[in-house]
Amino acid sequence: MKNDNIYQFRSYAKMNWFLKIGQRRQDGYHNILSVMQLIDFYDTIDLYFTDQNCDEIQCNYEIPTGKKSLLGRLFHLLRDLKPQLKDRYFGVKITKNIPPSSGLGGASSNVANILKKMNEILQLSFENEKMIEISAKLGSDIPFFTTGFPFAIISGKGEKVIPLHQPPEKYIVLVFPEVGIDTCWAYREWDIEQEKDKFQDLPPVKEFIDDFSPNQIEKYIWNDFEKIIYKHFPEFGSYKETLEQMGCSSVFMTGSGSTIIGIAPNQEKAVDIVKELKQKGIHSRWSTTILKDDSNPKVVLEGGENHD
Ligand SMILES: C[C@@](CO)(OP(=O)(O)O)[C@H](O)COP(=O)(O)OP(=O)(O)OC[C@H]1O[C@@H](n2ccc(N)nc2=O)[C@H](O)[C@@H]1O
Ligand SMILES: Nc1ncnc2c1ncn2[C@@H]1O[C@H](COP(=O)(O)OP(=O)(O)O)[C@@H](O)[C@H]1O
Structure with missing residues (x-):
């Protein structure tokens, strides 16, 4: 049974403008250097307290929900850190638009936004640094979403997030191939390729920032995963060609795929491209990049009514 208060909020997707993968570390993760931006494409989350004896x-969508799932681990971690939560149980209803395993960070965004909302409504008093620490324990992409920076440079395994200024304002078209990509698999494939060549050194973050001009963002577009994914899924290459032919100035994959932007x-033009893609039976939508993190409305719904 639900409590009367439902907190409803949005959980935005990200895109990687730039993604370079460096050395594999002792913990099995890779150091990366990435430029990420939030995009105006979101899931909606309802958070409430339940008087059932479980979350x-x-x-x-079918997503993992057990103790070992991302949300299961988040709730466990919070109860560990805040014993006053031991007898409180949470309800989460996620209405997903962001396809899972699409390289848009939907799951990470969901977890980060639930964590932020819980910190706020339960007055858990976690400072920014602690929020990043908790986020990084759960997943590499989560710290970016937890900071709320709309545009940032990411390093380490994803936990080092530095805001960038002048977020680019762009219209984008997202093409969703029928299959998603498992991030673990993509990194494994990357390792196999690198053993043939040599692991690359990443440019130092400071140097990258000093040379970076956001108004020329398209000059920086790069994704180390692209070659690997196109090798295994050659049909994705045809989406790239189609978007180029339809008038997109740059076309690239976000994260480990499978979304092509x-x-x-x-x-x-964005609207026309989506119409044309639809006629060809290609699943797509248009969107825009996000410039400010003021778009996460703090809506408290009483009695479950939707006032949004
Ligand atoms: C590739 C990126 C680029 O933004 O995004 P997605 O395509 O997943 O959205 C991220 O590095 C993905 O972050 P995330 O999806 O949170 O990965 P995690 O759940 O932490 O890790 C899944 C698996 O990917 C590998 N992994 C992840 C991050 C990283 N820096 N090095 C890794 O080697 C590890 O094998 C790990 O077990
Ligand atoms: N709330 C969630 N939303 C989407 N996927 C989830 C969620 N919780 C766990 N997952 C799992 O996370 C993986 C997808 O993560 P997601 O962030 O959607 O993709 P990506 O890492 O490609 O950006 C899938 O294995 C999915 O089962």
Whole structure:
């Protein structure tokens, strides 16, 4: 049974403008250097307290919900850190738009936004540094979402997040191939490729920032995973070609895939491209990059009514 208060909020996706993979570390993760930005494409989350003796997780996609799942681990960690939560149980209803395993960080965004909301409503008093520490324990992409910076440079395994200024304002077209990509698999494939060549050194973060001009963002577009993913899924290459032919100035993959992003010159063109893709039976949508983190509305819904 639900308590009367439902907290509803959005959980935005990210895109990687730039992603380079460095050395594999002792802990099995890789050092990366990435430039990420939030995009205006989101899941909606309802958070509530339940008087059942267990947490409840519902989602319109099949996602893991057990103790070992991301949310299971988040709740466990919070109860460990805050014993006053031991007898409180949480309900989460996720209405997903962001396809799982699409390189858009949907799961990481969900966890980060639930953590932030719990910190706020339960007055857990976790400072920023602690929030990042908790996030990094759960997943490499989560710290970016926890900071709330709309545009940032990411390093370490993902836990070092430095905000960047002048977030680019772009219209984008997202193409969703029918299959998602398992991030673990993509990193494993990367390792196999590197053993043939040599692991690359990443540019130092400071040097990268000093040379970086956000108004020329398209110059920096790069993704180390692209070659590998196109090798295993050659059909993705045809989406890239199609987006280029339809007038996108740059086309690239986000994260470990599978979403392919095209930069459209304006909104009208973005809408037309999506229409044309639909006629070809290709699943896509247009969106924009996010410039400020003021878009996460703090809506408290009383009695479950939707006032959004
Ligand atoms: C590739 C990126 C780029 O932003 O994003 P996605 O495509 O997943 O969105 C991230 O590095 C993914 O972050 P995330 O999806 O949170 O990965 P995690 O759950 O922490 O890790 C999944 C697996 O990926 C590998 N992994 C992840 C991050 C990293 N820096 N090095 C790794 O080697 C590890 O094998 C790990 O077991
Ligand atoms: N709330 C969630 N939303 C989406 N996927 C989830 C969620 N919780 C756990 N997962 C699992 O996380 C993986 C996908 O993570 P996601 O962030 O959607 O993709 P990506 O890492 O490619 O950006 C899948 O294995 C999925 O089962």
